[in-house]
Amino acid sequence: MKILDIDRVYADNNATTPVDPRVREAMVPYLQEEFGNPNSLHTLGREAREAIEEAREKAADMLNCSSGEVIFTGSATESNNHVVKGTAFARKGQGKHIITSKIEHSCVLEACEWLERQGFEVTYLDVDEEGYVSPEELKKELREDTILVSVMMANNEIGTIQPIKKMAEIVHEESDAYFHTDMAQCPGKIDVDVERLGVDMATINAHKMYGPKGIGALYKKKGVDIDPLLHGGGQEDGERSGTENVPYIVGFGKACEIVEGNWEKDKERLEKMHQRLAEKVYDRIDNVEMNGPMSPRLPGNMNISFVGVEGEALVLRLDDRGIDVATGSACSSEELKASHVIEALGKGPEVAHSSLRMSFGRFNTKEDVDTVVEALEEEVEDLRSITAMDEKGKVGD
Amino acid sequence: MYTKEVMEHFKNPRNMGDMEDPDAKSKVGNPACGDMMETYIKVGEKDGEKYIEDIKFKTFGCASAIATSSVTTELAMGKKLEEAEQIEKKDIAEELGGLPKIKMHCSNLSANGLHEAIYQYKKKERMEISEDLERKHEIAQKTLEKTEEMREKHGLDEE
Numbered sequence: 001m002k003i004l005d006i007d008r009v010y011a012d013n014n015a016t017t018p019v020d021p022r023v024r025e026a027m028v029p030y031l032q033e034e035f036g037n038p039n040s041l042h043t044l045g046r047e048a049r050e051a052i053e054e055a056r057e058k059a060a061d062m063l064n065c066s067s068g069e070v071i072f073t074g075s076a077t078e079s080n081n082h083v084v085k086g087t088a089f090a091r092k093g094q095g096k097h098i099i100t101s102k103i104e105h106s107c108v109l110e111a112c113e114w115l116e117r118q119g120f121e122v123t124y125l126d127v128d129e130e131g132y133v134s135p136e137e138l139k140k141e142l143r144e145d146t147i148l149v150s151v152m153m154a155n156n157e158i159g160t161i162q163p164i165k166k167m168a169e170i171v172h173e174e175s176d177a178y179f180h181t182d183m184a185q186c187p188g189k190i191d192v193d194v195e196r197l198g199v200d201m202a203t204i205n206a207h208k209m210y211g212p213k214g215i216g217a218l219y220k221k222k223g224v225d226i227d228p229l230l231h232g233g234g235q236e237d238g239e240r241s242g243t244e245n246v247p248y249i250v251g252f253g254k255a256c257e258i259v260e261g262n263w264e265k266d267k268e269r270l271e272k273m274h275q276r277l278a279e280k281v282y283d284r285i286d287n288v289e290m291n292g293p294m295s296p297r298l299p300g301n302m303n304i305s306f307v308g309v310e311g312e313a314l315v316l317r318l319d320d321r322g323i324d325v326a327t328g329s330a331c332s333s334e335e336l337k338a339s340h341v342i343e344a345l346g347k348g349p350e351v352a353h354s355s356l357r358m359s360f361g362r363f364n365t366k367e368d369v370d371t372v373v374e375a376l377e378e379e380v381e382d383l384r385s386i387t388a389m390d391e392k393g394k395v396g397d
Numbered sequence: 398m399y400t401k402e403v404m405e406h407f408k409n410p411r412n413m414g415d416m417e418d419p420d421a422k423s424k425v426g427n428p429a430c431g432d433m434m435e436t437y438i439k440v441g442e443k444d445g446e447k448y449i450e451d452i453k454f455k456t457f458g459c460a461s462a463i464a465t466s467s468v469t470t471e472l473a474m475g476k477k478l479e480e481a482e483q484i485e486k487k488d489i490a491e492e493l494g495g496l497p498k499i500k501m502h503c504s505n506l507s508a509n510g511l512h513e514a515i516y517q518y519k520k521k522e523r524m525e526i527s528e529d530l531e532r533k534h535e536i537a538q539k540t541l542e543k544t545e546e547m548r549e550k551h552g553l554d555e556e
Contacts, residue, residue, distance in 0.1 A: 310457055313463060320404075320408060331432070331459035336499065353431060385414055386410060386413035386456060388457045389457040
C-alpha cells in the first residue's frame with residue numbers, strides 16, 4: 001500500500017523521514033487554536049503544558065526512563081553539543097579528557113575540536129574496517145581525568161551498530177566518566193531502552209523517526225549534572241531555556257508512541273529490505289564493495305561502493321529517474337571532502353568517492369527495493385562504460 | 398546547482414568511451430578530488446593542416462566532470478590543432494552556461510586532457526611545440542603527479 005503520496009522512490013531515510021500522517025494530525029491543533037504558551041497560567045497555557053508533558057511521557061516510555069529525564073531540544077545537533085560542551089563546562093574541575101570515535105556525526109566531532117581549542121584533550125578512537133569501535137581500545141584510553149565518553153549507537157552512513165551496553169559497563173567500572181550515545185538513527189529500528197543499555201545520556205531527534213524537523217531530545221539520567229547551553233527563562237527544568245516548541249514536541253511524542261508499539265515488526269521489515277537490496281546488487285553488479293557490516297546493521301541501511309563510478313554522478317542519475325539516495329563522495333560536499341566515516345575504515349578516498357548510501361524506511365515497499373536495483377544496474381553500467389577506471393579501480397596504462 | 402546544459406551533457410554525454418587506435422592519448426587527474434580523465438584523439442589532414450578528426454573521453458568523476466568532458470569533445474571536433482590548443486576552461490564553462498564555483502577545477506581537467514593529447518601527438522610527430530603548449534603540458538603533468546601521489550598515499554595502487 002502506498003502511504004506516502006509522492007511520485008518518487010525515497011530511499012534516503014537516514015537523511016530524514018517524511019512526517020507520518022498520524023504525527024501531523026496530532027500536531028495541527030497546536031499550530032492553530034491550541035497556541036498557548038505552556039508557561040502561562042491561564043487555561044490555554046495549562047493545556048499546552050499538559051500536551052508537552054504528555055509527549056514527554058511518550059518519549060520516556062519509548063526510552064524506558066522517567067519523564068523527568070527527557071529534555072526537549074531543537075535538534076540532535078543541539079543535544080550532542082549540550083552533552084559535549086555541557087559536560088566539559090560542568091566537570092572541568094574533575095578533568096579535561098574526552099573520548100569519542102572517528103566516525104561520530106560532525107556535530108560531536110566539531111564540538112570536540114572546539115573544546116580542544118579551549119584546552120581540553122580529546123581521544124578519537126579508531127574503528128576497524130567494518131566501522132566497529134573496540135571496547136578494549138576504549139578501556140585502554142580511559143584515564144583518571146576522563147569526564148565523558150561519547151560513541152554513537154548506529155552509524156548514519158555505514159550502519160554499524162556499536163556494542164553500547166558493553167562500552168557503558170566498561171566506562172562505569174573503570175572511570176568516573178559519563179557515557180553518552182548518539183542514537184538519532186535508532187528509534188523504530190533498534191532497542192533504545194536506556195536502562196538496559198546503561199547509558200548516562202542519549203540523543204534522539206524526531207525527523208529520523210517520522211516526526212518534524214527542528215525538534216530533538218536528550219535523555220539525561222537522574223543525577224547526571226551538566227551545564228545548559230541556553231540560559232534564560234528556566235524551561236525544561238532549567239536545562240534548556242526558551243519557550244517550548246509545543247506543536248513539534250507534541251508531534252515528537254506521537255512519533256515515539258507509534259515506535260513504541262511497533263518497532264520490532266518494523267525492524268524485521270527493514271532488515272529484509274536492506275538484505276534484499278544487497279543480495280540483488282551482489283547478484284547483478286560486479287566489483288562492488290559493501291561499507292559497514294552485512295549483519296547486523298542499522299535496519300534499512302545499505303552502503304555500497306561501485307568501483308569506477310563516482311557517487312555524485314550516480315546520485316544525480318538516479319535522481320533523474322525519480323530515486324533519492326545519498327553518497328559519501330567528495331564531489332558532493334561543499335568542501336570537496338570525502339566522507340570521514342568511510343575514510344576512517346581505512347579504504348582510501350576512492351571507496352568513499354564511489355559510495356552510495358541507500359536507506360529504506362516505514363513507507364518503502366519491497367517493490368521500491370527492486371526499482372532501486374534495476375536503476376542501479378543500468379546507470380552503473382552506463383557510467384562504467386565512460387569511466388577512466390578499470391574494475392580494480394586503476395586508471396588506464 | 399547545475400545548469401540545464403550541464404545536466405543535458407551529463408545525462409547524454411557525447412563522444413565518451415573507448416577509441417580504437419588513437420593517434421595520441423593523455424591521462425590527467427585533478428588533485429582536489431581525485432577525478433581522472435583519459436583523452437583520445439585521431440588527427441586528420443586537410444589542405445595541409447592537421448585537425449581533430451575524432452576525440453573521445455573516458456572520465457571518472459562527478460556530473461560536472463562528465464559534462465565538461467562531453468562539451469570539450471564538441472568544441473574540439475573538427476578544429477585545427479592550433480585552435481583546439483586554445484580551448485580554455487572558461488570557454489567550456491561558458492558553453493555549459495556556467496559551473497558552480499567550487500566545480501570550476503573540473504573543467505580545467507578536460508581542457509588539460511585535450512591540450513595534453515595534442516602535446517603528445519605533436520611530440521610523436523616531431524612537430525613544433527609552442528611555449529604555451531609546453532606550459533600546458535607541464536600543468537597537466539603536475540596535476541597528474543598530485544593525484545597519483547594521493548592514490549599511492551592511500552595504497553590504492555597496490556594489488
